[in-house]
Amino acid sequence: MTVRLPNDAGPARELYSPLTSDFHFLTMTADDIRVAILDILHDIAPDEDLTGLKEDVPFREQLELDSMDFLDIVMELRKRYRIQIPEAEYTELASMASTVRYLEPRMKDIVK
Amino acid sequence: MAVELAEEQRIVITGVGLTAPNGNSLPEFRQALLEGRSGVTAYETRYFGPTLAGVCNFDELRYQKRKEVRRGTRAGSIGVFCSHEAVNDAGLDWENVDRSRVGIYVGVTEHGNVETENEIYLLKGYDYDTQFWSHHHNPRTVANNPAGEISLNLRITGPHYTLGAACAAGNAGIIQGAQMLRLGDCDLALCGGVSESIHTFGIFASFHSQGALAKHEDPTKASRPFDMDRNGIVVAEGGCMFVLERLTDARRRGAKIYGEVAGYAMNSDATDFVLPDPPRQAECIRLALRRAGMTPDQIGIVNTHATSTISGDAQECEALRHVWDRDDHATLFNNTKSFIGHAMGAAGALELAGNLPSFQDGVCHATINVDRLDPQCALHGLVTNEPRQVHRIDTILNNSFGMLGINSVVIIRRV
Numbered sequence: 001m002t003v004r005l006p007n008d009a010g011p012a013r014e015l016y017s018p019l020t021s022d023f024h025f026l027t028m029t030a031d032d033i034r035v036a037i038l039d040i041l042h043d044i045a046p047d048e049d050l051t052g053l054k055e056d057v058p059f060r061e062q063l064e065l066d067s068m069d070f071l072d073i074v075m076e077l078r079k080r081y082r083i084q085i086p087e088a089e090y091t092e093l094a095s096m097a098s099t100v101r102y103l104e105p106r107m108k109d110i111v112k
Numbered sequence: 113m114a115v116e117l118a119e120e121q122r123i124v125i126t127g128v129g130l131t132a133p134n135g136n137s138l139p140e141f142r143q144a145l146l147e148g149r150s151g152v153t154a155y156e157t158r159y160f161g162p163t164l165a166g167v168c169n170f171d172e173l174r175y176q177k178r179k180e181v182r183r184g185t186r187a188g189s190i191g192v193f194c195s196h197e198a199v200n201d202a203g204l205d206w207e208n209v210d211r212s213r214v215g216i217y218v219g220v221t222e223h224g225n226v227e228t229e230n231e232i233y234l235l236k237g238y239d240y241d242t243q244f245w246s247h248h249h250n251p252r253t254v255a256n257n258p259a260g261e262i263s264l265n266l267r268i269t270g271p272h273y274t275l276g277a278a279c280a281a282g283n284a285g286i287i288q289g290a291q292m293l294r295l296g297d298c299d300l301a302l303c304g305g306v307s308e309s310i311h312t313f314g315i316f317a318s319f320h321s322q323g324a325l326a327k328h329e330d331p332t333k334a335s336r337p338f339d340m341d342r343n344g345i346v347v348a349e350g351g352c353m354f355v356l357e358r359l360t361d362a363r364r365r366g367a368k369i370y371g372e373v374a375g376y377a378m379n380s381d382a383t384d385f386v387l388p389d390p391p392r393q394a395e396c397i398r399l400a401l402r403r404a405g406m407t408p409d410q411i412g413i414v415n416t417h418a419t420s421t422i423s424g425d426a427q428e429c430e431a432l433r434h435v436w437d438r439d440d441h442a443t444l445f446n447n448t449k450s451f452i453g454h455a456m457g458a459a460g461a462l463e464l465a466g467n468l469p470s471f472q473d474g475v476c477h478a479t480i481n482v483d484r485l486d487p488q489c490a491l492h493g494l495v496t497n498e499p500r501q502v503h504r505i506d507t508i509l510n511n512s513f514g515m516l517g518i519n520s521v522v523i524i525r526r527v
Contacts, residue, residue: 046178071247079244
């Protein structure tokens with residue numbers, strides 16, 4: 001059984017495949033969003049060591065990220081979670097803390 | 113071009129970097145050519161399914177970060193690898209080279225097909241909603257991409273661009289490099305050609321539809337120019353970049369010199385989209401010879417373009433017979449595609465590189481897989497199946513021809 005994201009028009013994402021008849025819809029917490037962002041960063045900056053990433057320090061001061069990389073973050077959020085981020089709000093993605101803070105209300109209904 | 117050039121107008125090859133389906137350096141490649149080792153293998157590509165190809169296995173991460181590989185193209189990675197290898201081979205003190213005086217000239221048969229196909233394939237998963245189309249598409253598909261990736265990676269700030277010249281592109285890159293050095297546009301030219309074509313299903317499907325894609329139960333036997341049983345092209349990836357510089361500069365720094373660009377020519381058939389025109393090919397060869405101040409019998413080795421198609425091979429032989437019109441010459445003829453398939457934009461550069469060691473070892477590598485020589489292709493001096501040791505090779509003439517009737521010839525002589 002596959003649970004699809006709300007309004008998912010794209011390919012099925014197997015977010016939760018219950019092994020038993022008991023399953024619950026779990027929605028994304030701040031920690032889940034943090035893991036999701038780390039997963040995206042791992043893909044778009046594969047040479048970087050993300051283990052010591054500081055929450056409140058801008059990504060750009062800790063990682064070799066340029067504007068195309070930030071567009072990658074935006075695109076991956078769109079592809080993976082159908083989150084649309086207006087261009088004027090890209091600056092909210094400056095650090096892990098600001099990204100999680102910005103995304104939390106927008107991802108709270110997403111089933112993980 | 114004057115035959116007797118001023119010293120500063122004489123252009124020499126001082127570095128070679130390459131990746132071929134049967135070798136990732138000139139010594140490896142040369143050894144495979146002398147041992148008769150093919151690089152053609154079974155291969156499967158999206159939509160088209162099982163086929164054959166020449167596949168390279170160079171280490172992309174030797175000179176690129178993972179992120180560069182992810183962001184860029186296969187053609188870019190091939191170009192970066194070959195360029196670094198060429199610079200290293202040339203013995204340049206790279207840190208102290210004025211990189212604003214380095215030009216990058218990369219021949220490509222096509223560029224952008226691979227990246228566009230990939231993006232459309234991914235977009236299909238999103239119901240063709242273009243908001244999921246990557247912002248990387250444009251920088252990956254601009255025609256200068258492979259040269260631009262070399263510029264970025266090696267921090268070269270001189271001119272960079274590609275030359276779209278179908279399968280004549282490898283030679284076109286070399287010619288452009290030599291011309292820009294002569295014009296004083298740069299002091300070092302990184303030039304040659306690259307091919308990522310095995311990563312686009314379209315090239316296989318198109319050759320198949322044209323009846324020009326090779327089939328054989330043994331992949332290593334599939335590319336067989338001049339053989340009666342040849343049935344088409346084996347598509348290959350690969351790349352070869354040369355360091356070219358003025359003879360005066362090379363001598364000043366005591367560089368190893370592979371050979372001198374003695375002559376070159378490019379012309380057009382102006383007759384057909386795909387079919388070659390032997391009289392124009394012959395004209396191109398004669399023009400290169402005239403510019404080099406040479407007669408046909410002064411050429412030691414002719415590396416043929418022949419791609420293993422039924423008509424193309426025979427027509428090139430007809431063109432060669434126009435120029436070598438007697439059978440008392442000592443010129444040898446060989447073919448490198450019989451080992452690696454057709455490396456498209458890289459073909460001319462790779463095939464020239466594979467023959468350069470002949471100046472040192474006096475050996476002409478063979479054309480392999482000639483089990484039954486087609487009488488139409490029975491050139492006097494054709495070296496089949498086994499390499500031929502001769503006393504001395506002083507000149508190599510390299511043919512590369514392409515679709516839309518583009519012809520190119522480069523002549524290299526021993527210095």
